């Protein structure tokens with residue numbers, strides 16, 4: 087596809103998701119109480135959007151991933167929350 | 179169009195979903211053993227589930243002339259209880275004889291624990307002993323990268339395992355290359371929130387090439403979309419992919435992998 091074709095197909099969808107993301111960050115900021123590692127991880131992952139090469143999706147995923155390599159002793163639960171809490175987990 | 183749905187948890191879906199899939203061109207559906215959303219209390223619960231997968235569900239699909247196949251295992255979400263997991267592993271061989279069983283799956287990791295790894299290894303032993311195909315589930319979200327690496331290390335270090343007979347499912351942009359580079363098949367799962375969207379799935383296919391990749395909807399009792407594969411085929415059309423290329427990805431590729439088990443026959 088040409089860049090024009092990609093824009094024709096996906097610009098409105100991307101614009102919609104961008105505004106949703108902006109509104110979400112505003113909503114978190116307006117809300118009361120403490121935030122947690124998920125907010126921080128999302129803000130940090132945003133940095134990868136300004137990369138100058140087409141690996142932004144991969145870099146965002148890597149940035150939200152557990153970077154360690156050793157299996158853990160026991161499962162803290164069954165679910166995943168989408169961001170790595172760090173070596174000392176504080177479950178959401 | 180025609181397609182094969184290689185990963186769907188139909189026990190959690192309605193008969194209307196079967197009808198919609200067949201209407202959209204589904205030529206066969208394959209169902210890996212999965213977690214019920216709660217922990218089954220004993221090995222008897224698994225025996226009933228394996229009967230459901232290998233007896234009842236193929237009959238339900240047959241009402242729509244849809245061949246139904248299954249994969250058997252205890253899901254990594256339940257393998258923290260190694261005692262129960264080993265009891266389940268013991269009853270699997272008797273079900274491997276059933277005519278619609280394609281292999282061992284979906285095995286893998288969930289939270290990347292030592293017990294999960296031990297039970298994964300025991301499933302791999304079972305598959306190797308019985309010369310079975312393997313379908314691997316990679317963990318969710320933040321656990322996927324680490325889990326995929328652990329799974330690949332385990333499989334690559336086992337000389338009995340031929341990568342061409344193993345599909346590593348739920349790859350995303352950060353794991354697809356390592357899976358394909360190691361010679362395994364890669365599955366891309368289309369989900370509304372987690373895993374991949376149709377647009378991202380096609381991006382991955384366009385970059386990695388479609389040789390050893392399949393698409394699946396992995397529909398279950400959670401938020402998921404039984405028609406995600408045909409919808410992605412439509413998205414490929416919008417991008418200008420040819421009908422032949424789409425057929426290759428959504429029909430030819432799963433057919434090629436699954437036909438490694440001669441039991442896999444289309445109606």
Ligand SMILES: [Zn+2]
Pocket residue numbers: 185187210212284315396
């Ligand atoms: Zn599944």
